[in-house]
Amino acid sequence: MYFVNAPFFLRWCYPEVVFNKSRTEKKVYLTFDDGPIPEITPFVLDTLAYYDVKATFFCVGDNIRKNPSIFERILADGHQVGNHTYHHLRGWDTGDATYLKDIQACQELTKTDLFRPPYARAKKSQLKEISKHYRIIFWDVLSGDFDLNLTPEKCFRNVVRYSRNGSIIVFHDNVKAMPRLSYALPRAIAYLQERGYTFSLL
Secondary structure, X not given: OOOOOOOHHHHHHOOOEEOEOOOOOOEEEEEEEOOOOOOOHHHHHHHHHHHOOOOEEEEXXXXXHHOHHHHHHHHHOOOEEEEOOOOOOOHXXXXXXXXXXXXXXXXXXXXXXXXXXXHHOOOHHHHHHHOOOOEEEOOOEEOOOOOOOOOHHXXXXXXXXXXXXXXEEEEEOOHHHHHHHXXXXXXXXXXXXXXXXXXXXX
């Protein structure tokens, strides 16, 4: 189970986390988790370039190590990067010292002030420590592109139904997401641009 639109109680439980930006401006914030991945991230970058959109990539350190040229392209294309741990760890299942060390290993590559926990699963004790050094970014629109039971059309509808001023939108540049991502991403960008939204960095 997952929430496409972040409910109020999550915001109450995690006051140190950013779920959305200002609701006063007609801006949205496109983010991608898990890359860089050779089969996926170049498609995302090409799509963003076509629509002249900038986005934020929450990168896994081990994927940066494996695919440095794609990571360099993310930066060269003017996008923003965030820390998504080195080994894509689930914080709930990981000791604090191990989790924080893994984040630091990723930080040596990303050199960013942004962090997003994989699976949105991190302990309060971990978030408390992380918040001393990073802006912790969640979201208020989850596309669901990782869900193998979701149709591409429903993935697109998730994004356009819930996006509004200040929304932080999540897609994934991983292999599992590709069937839904490849359909929903260009259509969602075009839909939102047609309605006057601009895409900004966090």
